[in-house]
Amino acid sequence: MRTTSVERLLNRAFGTLMVLILAAGAAGIAASALQYQSIQLLTERVVPLRLANKQLHNEMSQAQSALRGYLLLGDPALLAEHRRHAAQQPLAVARMRELARVDADRADIDDQDLAAQAWRDHALVQTRTAPRSAAALVTSERGRRLYAPMIVANARMDARLAADADRLRARAATIRSVTLTTSLLTIIAAALVAALTAVRVFSRINAPLQDIVRVLDRLRHGEVGVRAPDNSGLVEIRAVVQALNELADTNDRARRSAAERTRLDGAAREVGIDIRQHMSVASAIEAAAAGLGRMLAAEHVLVRLPDGQNCLWSDADAAPDASDALRRYLDLPLELALFDTDTSSFGWAADQPGPTPLSDRQADVLTAAGAHSVLVIAFRDPDTPAIGTVTVVRTEPDAAAAFTEGEVQVTEGLVAGFRRGLAKAQLFEQEQELVRRLKALDQAKTDFMSTVSHELRTPLTSISGYLEMLRDGDAGEISDDQDRMLAVIERNTSRLRSLIEDLLVLSRIEAGALRLHRSPCDIGPLVDAAVAAMLPAAEENGVQLNAEIETGLVAFVDPAQFDRVLVNLLNNAVKFTPGGGEVTVLARHDADGVLVRVADTGIGIPEAEQPELFTRFFRASNAIERAIPGTGLGLPIVRTIIVRHGGHIAVESALDRGTIVTVRVPDQAHTPAETQPAAVGAPEAP
Template sequence: MNPRPPPPEAGSTSIGQLLRRAFGWVVALVFLMGVAGLVATVPPFLAISTPLNDLLRTRSTSGVVRTLLFDGQQGLDGYLLTGQETDRASYLTARQDYPAAEAALRAVTIDSTRTLVETLATEAARWWALADQQIDSMPRAQPSSAEIAREREQFARVESAYRALDLRLVQQISEINRINNVLNAVALAMLAVTTALAGGFALRIGNAATRRITSPLAQVLEAVARLGRGEREVRVTLAGAPTEIEAVAAAVNTAAGEGDRERRTFDAFQEHSAAVRHHLSRGEAVAAAAQVLGDLLGADHVVIRLAPDPDGEFEPEIWSAAEATGDPTPLAGTPVDWDASQPGKAVVRDVQQAPPGPMTAALHAAAARRVIEVTFGEGGTATGQLTVVREPGRGTWRPYEVHLAGVFAADLARILTHAKLFEQAHELVARTREVDATKTELLWTVSHELRTPLTSVAGYLEVLIDREAGPLNAAQERMLGVIDQNVVRLRRLIEDLLMVSRIEAGRLSLSHHLLDLGALVRTACTEIKPAAHKAELTVTCDVDGSMTIRGDREHLDRMLLQLLANAVKFTRPGGTVTVAARISGPNAVLVVRDTGIGIPAPDMPHLFTRFFRATNAIRQAIPGTGLGLTIVSTVVEQHGGTVTIDSEEGAGTTATIVLPIAGPADDDATSAHRTDMHEYSSA
């Protein structure tokens, strides 16, 4: 039970009463300060506002007069200089607007500046007369220099009269502002005094309220701070405090107890949820989830029903506490409209207010009073429904318990998705391994089965070609030649299939001998030249002397012939195939470059994948199996080397093979009689 503060003493004052008294005095002080401010500021403002406004209006109106005079003068000068009608129009506009502006200035002027205004008007009238004469004489006759000089002298007198008027106005405005500043200073001083007095009185009111409120409130704040620092056992105990603060203390104690219980529940939730995630079977995950949720929430029953999926239907999972009395079995068997269900938040259902139906009857059978229900799933599709039952007399569901059930259900949806994916992946891996093993065995069997009859065909073909069975005419010789070529092609295909099957089965055997890579390269070039000649290609071979490596002659020969055969096959007539071998540091580097059709950039990452063929080779119907580079890369890797392919579609392909050369420790005399047989797996 949470500790509760003692009841308030008789005659204790509430915070509301204290604040009402304090605010009443503050309002009275504010009212008095406002009255004092009005008394201090309104009379001075009224005393100076009228003359100041008259001066400002006079100066503003005189500015309009000055602007029109200057517009007229600029229009006159422009017209005399250029003769443009736009300048004459500007002058006439200013001349037309000036009388009204002068009348407005006379109307607003004050007595102290009336003489200066009359002087300005007289000088302006004289200037307008001279200007009108010059405007009227144009364009018939240009005014003389003397006339222009008189006009400009007169305009200078106009400017002097305006400056005298403006100076007088500025002086009088400055004087009024000075008086206003003095009056403002006096008013501010009065306000400062009244404010200081009011502030002192308000401070005394605040101190009195503080002594009655802040001391017990500080105890509450200290307890809240300690709770925030993790001291979960702290509670507030007050005596004689205002009733509101005692109520706050009680609320803090209640919240501390609930928060402590909530933290413990969520800590346990994190621990048990992590344990549920370790289950990779959906059935085990659901069973563990039901038990965890029942223990965490203190439930009587937990029922989890999963929606059917292509893998089949799952039996509902039922968990019941040892002391539970109801029967949740009917609830587990109640059908769910999965098509209409959508994943959402956890909700609390009051069984007594539920409408009659199969679900309500099942809840009554489980002795349920209030239940938490949540439909969970991912991607907007419901995958299951969770129902947590608490029997009457066990208390209502707290908000954090409802929230925890929703979080747990969402977590369970992700766990079930991962478990399903794991089950599917496990099944897929098993099927893939089975298919791969069957395919490898099929390749091995078919290759061997084809090899035996092909040997017989090749033997009888050799007998016919050698004329041991009788003479041949020219047509028969050509036909036998075609058969011989296809037998050779089929034999190579079978050998490739056998080698791939050995690689995948881990039965590829290599013998390690000291070999001259340069001699192997020259031999391969010689063997490929007939095919290159037939394809109208030029083959060049550049080998740097002797390059001793340790390896298997048969497999290296096959690798070299695969590379050269690819270069010849994918190069158009008239092209070239260049073979170069050299020593670079501790390695022997072999480069095969052709000017063939090249390889599209998107196909480059897949070149060493078995049975893969470039898209342009397929489009051009160039025969092949897609096994050549797979064999090449495997042989090179098993010899401790690397192979890289650089190509540009339409420009050719370059294959670079790097193999380690034999070190000083390799001895010809001993190694010539040694054959090390190793088996390598495709991994």
């Protein structure tokens, strides 16, 4: 059979089908246009006009009935109803005129409008006639006679519109029947043409296609070696068979490549996980070399870095002489110039003719080691110069020993990941060294603070004792000027004693030696005592100190340490509040236990500096500018004590408006059982 037989057969069949389809489409479009025209007339003119006509009839009837009822009964509500319906009649007529499309419509509307107008004119006379009178009966009868012509005209127009509607519906039904008949005949003709074409085509191309289908089914069920036979006389079928067989060959190659790539990806993931588990640089390099060797079935892997951290991994079955030769390869200079930003790897083979990317010395060492195929990967970050190399060596001479493209790609990705893992290991080692140094420095600082604090207490105690003796007159009378000088010394001695005490407390906290001796304690008297102790300083600074304390504020605290918290907070509030300001202390029950709030109207704290409030030795910039004395240790100590009591502290402050410090500690109901008196006095973690 000629090459074009199938093409000619299909063209003829489809040409006939297209003619039938176009004819049926044209007939359908024409019929649809006629049917649409009928439906459009019915929906846009006849039905709306008929509804408007009925509305006019309804308004006239309602108005006439209401007027007659008014004349007979004299009910004002009926008169109002008559006027409402009479007012709607001109609107209904106007709506009908808008819908009118033919002269007959307009003539009928004019007849109704004239009759309705005559009736409305007489109705106006009727509304002025006294109801339930003889004149009312006379005018009502005349109105009934004037109403009759309008009703007759309305009924005539409704009958004509009903006839138009029936005619349009019948026309649409006829068009629909003709369209259905034409479509059915076209479908039958198309089915006959399609059947004839199918029979003719089936006998020529079905058998080869069935063979192709069977081959596809076998391929789908995993018979990768099956191929379709080329026994058809049609060029089209032969082309399909050839394409199918070529696709099957390509799929086989892709399947083998995908399986190998999947194996390599899985092995690469395992190697990457193994590398990331090593936190030292040396162990990470050894893990990378061993993992690459096992993944690529290579006998040797060499890792070379510029800082001399080199590694040679050899398979257990590798020849010892080859390993000894490759150790000399590690001593050769790095050939990093072989790699640019676009070159990540290259291969080398012992039997490769012509020049090689390696130097002569490197090639000689690899040849002496029995290397057959070599893969060299640049060790670097993306788009950066190479800093080292990873060399994979295979000594088997067969064709399978050559590195495939998939192996090269996976190895490049793994080496790039190894670079990140190595950087992580280097950072970890640096961090460990830094942590060790910081711990040593922190211990030295703690020892220094503790030693200095203890050494300062002894002379400070002696100074305080002699100062007290001088002020008491034990060494003789002193003048007023001398007494003022001694008062200054005494204040600064107190400040120094407070600083040393804070340093000692901070030292005990950092050393884990601060012990809490907690017991059920009423917070109220502690707050009251702290306020009383701070009153002289508040009065001296011109600050008003107020307290609002509830009763029965029992909490599980260390009284001495909690008193330290209260004194620190009150001292800060009074110290940072200018004269004329106010400090308010509130102590009450809270949903989480006992709340103590110290609010002042002082200088406040800059918003940007508030996150540093609990940092040791930190002082706000505005306090430094105003030369207000302090050490920056009070709030860190307060926070540590409160946290170790199981509570928390919060600070709210606005610059030049004041500061509010809120402390919450659990009461007995909110204190965990394991921290109750059985554990009182036990050392706690800082």
